[in-house]
Every structure is written in C-alpha cells, then in structure tokens.
Amino acid sequence: MTTSRLPRIGVGVIVQRGDRVLLGKRRSTSHGDGVWQFPGGHLEWGESVLACAQREVLEETGLAVRIIGQGPYTNDVFAAAEPAAEKHYVTLFVLAESEAGEPQRLEPDKCDAWAWFAWDALPSPLFLPIVHLLEGGWTPPPPSTQSNGAT
Secondary structure, three states: OOOOOOOEEEEEEEEEEOOEEEEEEEOOOOOOOOOEEOOEEEOOOOOOHHHHHHHHHHHHHOOOOEEEEEEEEEEEEEOOOOHHHOEEEEEEEEEEEOOOOOOOOOOOOOEEEEEEEEHHHOOOOEOHHHHHHHHOOOOOOOHHHOOOOOO
C-alpha cells in the first residue's frame, strides 16, 4: 500500500529595517536545528498568506510589521539523513518592514536568538528556503523602491 505524502505550505517573512533583514536561530526537533531563518510558519486553514505573515512575526518576535508585498516562493525538499525528518514544503515569502522596536524571543523553544543582518552578510548555516532564494539570485528590493503589494 502506498502512503500519499503531500507538501505543506510555509510562510517566510522577510522583515526589513533599512538595509538589514531579521533572522532567528532555529531550534527544532524535526528539521533545521541550529540554522538561521526568517520569522514565519505554517499557513493555517482559511488564512490569507499576508495575515499569516503578520501573525507569525507578532507571535515569534512581538514586532508589528507593515506588509510591503508578496515575494518569491521556493520548493523545498528537506531530505535529511533521518527518514523521519524528510519533509517537503512550498515556502511563500512575504516582504515586510519593521520601523521600531527590538525583536523578542517569544518562543524560546523554537528560537535561540533574533538578529538583524545585511543581505550580503547573512550568517551561516541558513535554512534551506533561504539557501534556495540565494541560489536563484533573489535579493530584496531597496527600501526606497518597495511598493505596497498588499491588497
């Protein structure tokens, strides 16, 4: 008998402040432990991608963000050494701005630290969806050229 496995949908929020982006050091028992990632999480039933982005950033960091627009997506198969950790996600990215406040570690069981990084000086190791963004040559638009794509 064949077991049907379906990809899940993740939302990653590229939170910018000036020329920096926010990354958290991931804590996970399932996949990606110790890597740097954007705030984000699973898209919930009936939830819009943009609402998910705002909710996840607030839940994880306490920051209220202004949505700038929808970003790229990646197709991410986490083929880990442990078969139980093998996962497939389509990650939808959302661009957002945070103008004030410092990120708090509101989910200490899921994140060790939050920090701001220049795009050309991202830490290592990075979460697979970010690796795929970089491999595809994607870069965030400069803050002055961003337009509000949230409708």
